[in-house]
């Protein structure tokens with residue numbers, strides 16, 4: 001293994017001698033080691049340490065408890081964990097403990113170089129291609145951002161977002177479509193697509209300072225169809241870790257990587273949603289045929305009107321259009337001052353497909369409800385908004 005990494009300010013902690021000696025070999029000079037977290041507490045408190053590398057013996061719940069004491073002493077301290085296998089529960093535990101990163105064993109110079117705080121990178125590490133001066137202004141692609149929203153939970157946003165994305169992947173290019181689960185507390189895009197994300201938007205937000213397209217791509221979860229998903233946090237508590245700024249930065253990068261970015265949202269007209277709308281080329285506004293749904297839709301649309309949101313971007317999608325307690329469609333259009341652009345009938349196939357983890361456009365492509373989703377996908381495919389591109393950062397207020 002080549003020498004060269006600056007070992008200053010680093011401590012390696014593990015109870016396995018082999019791990020300690022192999023890791024020490026990655027660094028120049030002598031790097032201190034310890035067997036337990038209390039053993040390094042003093043050095044940390046004295047301000048001698050800025051990176052703690054924990055070995056695989058810490059890769060389980062309970063073992064990371066002492067980390068918070070270290071971070072209390074030095075909040076800027078970077079603690080990383082080397083694990084033989086990275087599982088979702090381990091990532092959760094690591095995030096909760098405040099770790100900066102979890103690195104898959106074996107540890108190599110390039111992997112350490114990635115996490116070294118304010119240190120010179122090892123010269124042998126292959127240099128990344130020089131970043132463009134304005135990485136977000138010169139994307140290779142110029143994807144269309146489609147936000148699926150509604151003013152009431154359970155309206156069918158997630159089933160619409162996932163079915164439409166599946167259709168876009170089929171009709172267009174599976175590698176060119178990504179679903180962003182922006183329902184940060186209760187996102188269930190992965191659930192309805194039967195995906196088990198290893199990494200989520202939380203990982204992307206934590207790596208914001210060094211996020212590039214390759215890293216962001218590695219955070220995405222791949223559906224067997226090729227469609228990509230940026231998964232929501234695994235627990236509601238992590239939603240707070242995603243700032244609106246982080247979300248918009250991630251979105252700007254995805255716009256350069258994909259042709260269609262379909263955003264599933266929570267039914268919350270908050271700062272995050274407004275900021276997503278601001279960057280959207282098209283908005284699929286889902287409304288159901290019951291009174292509370294129409295009332296909430298009216299309130300939300302009035303708010304958007306007050307904010308001077310360009311209504312040409314909004315397309316009204318009626319879900320469960322054949323529901324029993326139906327209001328008159330013309331009445332809904334009059335009340336919302338928008339024409340219904342597409343309709344999805346109510347069908348027991350939808351909850352069945354959700355339980356099965358397969359979009360209904362895959363499990364029953366000939367059904368009426370699948371045709372309903374197709375009519376929504378047509379809206380997306382047929383309307384390449386002229387505002388995409390430079391308009392992505394324009395404020396409407």
Ligand SMILES: Nc1ncnc2c1ncn2[C@@H]1O[C@H](COP(=O)(O)OP(=O)(O)O)[C@@H](O)[C@H]1O
Pocket residue numbers: 150152153154155156157158159160319320344345346347348349350351352354369
């Ligand atoms: N057209 C439909 N027909 C039958 N059931 C539907 C339909 N649309 C949505 N559902 C069901 O309603 C529930 C809520 O849908 P979901 O997409 O999760 O809503 P949201 O994301 O807006 O909260 C799901 O269990 C889904 O199966």
Ligand SMILES: [Mg+2]
Pocket residue numbers: 157158183188264265
């Ligand atoms: Mg949902």
